Amino acid sequence: HVLVQTLTFTGVQASDLSSSSKKKNLEKKIASAIGLDKSRVKIVSIKSVQVQKRQMRLLTDETGVEIVYEVVLKGKL
Numbered sequence: 001h002v003l004v005q006t007l008t009f010t011g012v013q014a015s016d017l018s019s020s021s022k023k024k025n026l027e028k029k030i031a032s033a034i035g036l037d038k039s040r041v042k043i044v045s046i047k048s049v050q051v052q053k054r055q056m057r058l059l060t061d062e063t064g065v066e067i068v069y070e071v072v073l074k075g076k077l
Contacts, residue, residue, distance in 0.1 A: 001072075001073040002070050002071070002072055002073065003070065003071045003073055004044070004068065004069070004070045005068070005069055005070075005071065006066060006067070006068050006069075007030075007066070007067045007069070008049065008051055008064050008065070008066050008067075009064055009065050009067070010051055010062050010063070010064040010065075011064075012064075012065050013048065013063075013065065014046050014047055014048040014065045016065075017046050017065060017067070018046050023043045023046070026043055026067065026069075027041045027042065027043055027069070028041075030069060034071070036071065040071055040072045040073075040074075041069055041070070041071050041072075042069060042070050042072075043067060043068075043069050044068040044069055044070055045066075045067075045068045046065060046066070046067050046068075047065070047066055048063055048064070048065060048066075049063070049064050049065070049066045050062070050063065050064070051063070051064035
C-alpha cells in the first residue's frame with residue numbers, strides 16, 4: 001500500500017528545496033515526524049503554487065511550495 005500526501009509551505013521557494021540533498025533531507029524529516037524509517041518516504045514532486053492566506057480578515061494570494069510525497073505502508077491497514 002502507498003499513501004500519497006501533500007504539504008504546502010509559504011515563505012520558501014521551490015528552487016530552495018529541489019536539489020537532491022534537500023529532497024533527501026526532507027524525506028528524512030517527514031519520516032521522522034511520522035515515526036517511520038526514511039527508506040519508506042519518497043518525495044514525488046516539489047513545485048511553486050499560489051496559496052490563499054487569511055490576514056486580518058482579508059484573503060491574500062502568496063506564492064508557496066507544494067511538496068507531494070508518498071509513504072510505503074507495510075502490513076495490514
